[in-house]
Amino acid sequence: MKGVAILKKKWFVHVCVLLLVVVLAACSSSNNGTSENTPNASNSSNQGGTPSESSTTDEQIELRMTWWGGQERHDRTLEVIEMYEAKNPNVKIVAEYSGFDGYFDKLTTQFAAGNAPDIIQYGGNLNDFVARGVVLPLDEYVGGALDLSKHDQSMIDAATMDGKLYGVTLGSNGWGVLVNKTAFEQAGVPLPSPEWTWEEFEQAAIQITENVEGMYGTADFEEDGFGIFLAQRGKVVHENGKLGFNDQDVKDWFQMWDGFRNSGAAVIPEIQAAATQTPEQSLIVKGDVAMQLIASNQYGAYSNATEDQFALYLPPNNSDTGENGASLRPSQFLSGYAETEHPEEVAKFLAFFTNDLDATAVLGNDRGAPVNSEVRENLISNASEIDEVIFSYIQTVSQTSDAPYVPNLPGYNETQALFKRAAEKIAFGEASVEDATNEYWTEVQKVMEKYEQ
Amino acid sequence: MGMSMKWQKMLVHIFIIGVGIFMLYPVLWMVFSSFKPERLIFSEPGLWPREVTLENYFKGWHVVRDTTFGLFFKNSFMISAVCVIANLVTCSMAAYAFARMKFPLKKLWFACMLMTIMLPAHVTLVPQYSIFHSLGWIDTKLPLIVPKIFATDAFFIFLMVQFFRGIPRDLDESATIDGCGPIKIYMKIILPLAVPALITTSIFTFIWTWDDFFSQVLYLNTVQNFTVPLGLRLFLDSQGDSSWGAVFAMSILSLMPTATIFFIFQKYIVEGITTTGLKG
Structure with missing residues (x-):
């Protein structure tokens, strides 16, 4: 019996060895395959090494492009790449796309090894990479290969750092109040007017809390709402490394929300504290609240996650200044790699990606509302239901508010956590508005000092 | 009672x-x-x-145009299969040397081998990437496969060394008397008796390679080379629309190979671990 077992095991070992031989052979053949490819690659880069200004049409150029996104974005972007290749037969674009996980880890490694793609999508962290000197300045192509004449000025400014342009903005978003229309109808509460004030907002929220079992009027607007609140007072969160608000502003904001919680307008802290950023698991989708502050590009993600009907409202007005404080903010940027061998070709592609009417029609709203006004008009005319809501919201924001785009506070993670902690202390009754404000104010100034150096 | x-x-x-x-x-x-x-x-x-x-x-399944999830499964299977076989062959050879052979500075080499387990992967990341880049191996499966052919998974070497040490030396000695050299002892005595350790190694190599995300996202650029973990993340954009339904569906499909393998070889895993002295 034991002998049989050993025999069987011997057989197993032989099979293993045999398999290894086969696989090694397969490997070496695939090795040949790549070594056949490498000369091609080095050839094309050699060609690029010869004066790249001579962009004669018969010169074959290969550009690598990377972006992150979901299924939808991959499909749309690939289609645009094919359109570009059809129009420019000498250019081949290698698409290197992935989900968001690991995207920037990989990019950082590629920069370290000098192997980054020619065209790169960035988010709000573009400035970090500009500081490292890996992003291609585009100024010499503006007006030539890269036409920005129809782009929103604020979105050009958003990609401009230290006086140089480092990319094109792929889309703009604005903060807006997502309102669950279905919940309002079921509760018999009339929908608020589009130009509402904080007082009307509170009244509507109270009615929802009173009339709908298990639902509260509104989620806390958190730090993003505070930025809007400041803009309504004609202030900015920060500018030139200095805070643009004072402790009284913070106190007023916390005081207002404390009032909302006491009157029953805002959700109880136990639920708010467990809220997540993911649209699909947000308080409004779960039916805990009827109103929540969201970024306009996420309108689709929220709407698709539930059967309820939503509407997007401007933030409630400050009844003294009459300002709604909404501003446009860039979603993502498309930039070149500083070491690319074909900077002009990169610029041409960026122009195509943001200006070409057919290309942008394919891209749609996936990266936010387009920044080119001509493109936006073209899209509104044949947009889907969801995109129409978003585009007209962006259009309304750009018509009704001139609040500037303010990037996140330096040390965003830290300052956001500070704000959240102060808000939660007040909500749970662990600190008075006064004390929590003072604590936040001291801490946030320390953070600002740290980043000034 | x-x-x-x-x-x-x-x-x-x-x-x-x-x-x-x-x-x-x-x-x-x-x-x-x-x-x-x-x-x-x-x-x-x-x-x-x-x-x-x-x-x-x-x-x-139709994750992006012209590409189905089948391709990712094929790539993942290919990489995992080669890694399993390579680990089995090379790690067992290295372990045999450490457990049975005499060579200069053996203790030092053994310590070096163990140190590679303790070295955090992040430390070697950029140099490794640069080396593979200069070899022209980026966006191929080679950076994921070739290292395994050189017994770089020290954990499995250690596991097998422990197992081999448990095999009585008397067997080696009587084989030597019968005229076996070190190679024959390895092939005819050690390996057949070490099947539980070999199976443990295969299962863990398979599961770890199958689930590995970071090295795959680093070295594979284009979708033609993507593996299952990369494919799953194609659906997810933390800042925009994520296709959760599709992620769940494909996650279930991708769980099947690991689950099947685990259930079939469950018995051996326990045996392999308990007899290697690696008691948890």
Whole structure:
């Protein structure tokens, strides 16, 4: 019996060895395959090494492009790449796309090894990479290969750092109040007017809390709402490394929300504290609240996650200044790699990606509302239901508010956590508005000092 | 007495089954959610779907144009299979040397080998990437496969060394008397007796390679080379639309190979670990 077992095991070992031989052979053949490819690659880069200004049409150029996104974005972007290749037969674009996980880890490694793609999508962290000197300045192509004449000025400014342009903005978003229309109808509460004030907002929220079992009027607007609140007072969160608000502003904001919680307008802290950023698991989708502050590009993600009907409202007005404080903010940027061998070709592609009417029609709203006004008009005319809501919201924001785009506070993670902690202390009754404000104010100034150096 | 023992056993079993179901709940939730239409996944809290659809599976399988999830499975299988075989052959050879052969500075080399386990992967990341880049191996499967052919998984070498040390030396000696050299002893004595350790190595190599995300995302650039973990993340954009239904559907498909392998070889895993002195 034991002998049989050993025999069987011997057989197993032989099979293993045999398999290894086969696989090694397969490997070496695939090795040949790549070594056949490498000369091609080095050839094309050699060609690029010869004066790249001579962009004669018969010169074959290969550009690598990377972006992150979901299924939808991959499909749309690939289609645009094919359109570009059809129009420019000498250019081949290698698409290197992935989900968001690991995207920037990989990019950082590629920069370290000098192997980054020619065209790169960035988010709000573009400035970090500009500081490292890996992003291609585009100024010499503006007006030539890269036409920005129809782009929103604020979105050009958003990609401009230290006086140089480092990319094109792929889309703009604005903060807006997502309102669950279905919940309002079921509760018999009339929908608020589009130009509402904080007082009307509170009244509507109270009615929802009173009339709908298990639902509260509104989620806390958190730090993003505070930025809007400041803009309504004609202030900015920060500018030139200095805070643009004072402790009284913070106190007023916390005081207002404390009032909302006491009157029953805002959700109880136990639920708010467990809220997540993911649209699909947000308080409004779960039916805990009827109103929540969201970024306009996420309108689709929220709407698709539930059967309820939503509407997007401007933030409630400050009844003294009459300002709604909404501003446009860039979603993502498309930039070149500083070491690319074909900077002009990169610029041409960026122009195509943001200006070409057919290309942008394919891209749609996936990266936010387009920044080119001509493109936006073209899209509104044949947009889907969801995109129409978003585009007209962006259009309304750009018509009704001139609040500037303010990037996140330096040390965003830290300052956001500070704000959240102060808000939660007040909500749970662990600190008075006064004390929590003072604590936040001291801490946030320390953070600002740290980043000034 | 007998009766109460029986009752006690039953209670223990009921308790264990209950805890098991409790632990399985997230997986069950994923299974049921994969059959729900996208918009109901997060708004309908219960397990049982109100509407059943296979849409997530179709959508997930055709992940991007011209590419199906089948390609990712093929790539993942290819990489995992080669890694398993390479680890089996090379790690067992290295382990045999450490366990049975005499060579200069053996203790030092053994310590060096163990040190590679303790070295955090992040330290070697950039140099490694640069080397593979200068070899022209980026966006091929080679950076994921070739290192395994050189017995770089020190954990498995260590595991097998421990196992081999447990095999009585008398067997080697009598084989030597019968005229076997070191190679024959390795082939005819050690390997056949070390099957549990070999199976443990194969299973862990397979599961770890199958689930590995970071090195794959680093070295594979284009979708033609993508593996299952990379494919799953193609659906997810933390800042925009994520196709959760498709992720769940494909996650379930990607769980199947590992689950099957685990259930088939479950017995050997336990045997392999308990007999290597690596008692947890």
